[in-house]
Amino acid sequence: xxxxxxxxxxxxxxxxxxxxxxxxxxxxxxxxxxxxxxxxxxxxxxxxxxxxxxxxxxxxxxxxxxxxxxxxxxxxxxxxxxxxxxxxxxxxxxxxxxxxxxxxxxxxxxxxxxxxxxxxxxxxxxxxxxxxxxxxxxxxxxxxxxxxxxxxxxxxxxxxxxxxxxxxxxxxxxxxxxxxxxxxx
Numbered sequence: 001x002x003x004x005x006x007x008x009x010x011x012x013x014x015x016x017x018x019x020x021x022x023x024x025x026x027x028x029x030x031x032x033x034x035x036x037x038x039x040x041x042x043x044x045x046x047x048x049x050x051x052x053x054x055x056x057x058x059x060x061x062x063x064x065x066x067x068x069x070x071x072x073x074x075x076x077x078x079x080x081x082x083x084x085x086x087x088x089x090x091x092x093x094x095x096x097x098x099x100x101x102x103x104x105x106x107x108x109x110x111x112x113x114x115x116x117x118x119x120x121x122x123x124x125x126x127x128x129x130x131x132x133x134x135x136x137x138x139x140x141x142x143x144x145x146x147x148x149x150x151x152x153x154x155x156x157x158x159x160x161x162x163x164x165x166x167x168x169x170x171x172x173x174x175x176x177x178x179x180x181x182x183x184x185x
Contacts, residue, residue, distance in 0.1 A: 005036045006044040013056035017101035019094065022108035025053065053105060054117050060101045061121040068128050076136030080150060080181040083129065084174040087154045088167065096165045099158045125151055137185040146184055153177055 012034035016025035027041050027049060045051045064086060071082045090098050106118040129147035134140050157173040 003040075003044070005034070005040050008034045009036050009041065009044065009052065010055045010059055013052050014059045014101050015098070017053065017056055017104045018060070018090070018098040021104040022053070022114075025049075025056070027052070050111055050114055053114055057102060057105060057117050057121055061124060064125060065128055068125075068132060071136075072132060073135055074132075076133045076138045076146075076185045077178055077182045079129065079132040079136050080146075080178050081174075083150050084154055084177060087158050088170060088174070091158065091161050091167065091170065096162050099162050100155055103155055103159075122151060133181070138181065139184070142184050146181055149180065150177055 009030050013025050013030050016029055016033060020029070030036075030052065031038055031041055041052075045055075067086050068079070068082060071079045087100070090100075102118050102121045105114055109115045109118065126144070126147045129150055130143045133143040133146055138146060153173055154177070157170040161167055161170040
């Protein structure tokens with residue numbers, strides 16, 4: 001059974017990654033923000049920070065996939081709308097302080113294993129989006145490129161929204177994406 005302190009540390013690490021990046025998710029920051037006892041971090045994560053970050057990425061991956069799965073067998077435009085709304089919700093809930101933990105790890109990781117983990121998360125998101133778009137009416141030939149477009153454009157739009165502290169460009173990008181998916185459906 002996973003301890004409450006361990007789960008709290010993983011959740012906290014995912015939040016810190018999304019807000020402060022890889023360097024801002026140090027063990028000391030995770031301990032301070034989670035309220036976990038100092039000695040517990042090495043007990044729960046004997047392989048070090050990489051283990052904690054890997055588990056935080058798995059948590060972020062699972063949350064996104066669970067949200068997407070709610071839209072299985074819905075029209076492709078609803079799948080696209082759900083994906084962009086997921087990121088819009090992150091921005092609004094954090095007052096533009098959080099983005100994507102996976103991007104944060106991708107741009108700052110010095111360890112190949114962490115970059116590979118982040119790449120795996122993006123692959124899984126793309127595979128899931130591809131399947132959902134296909135079941136939602138997009139051709140099997142077109143769905144993979146639209147899934148990649150959704151991911152790349154949303155990630156970029158999140159970065160711009162954080163920098164500007166505004167949803168203007170994010171919302172404009174979202175509407176364009178939904179329009180492209182609608183045209184392909």
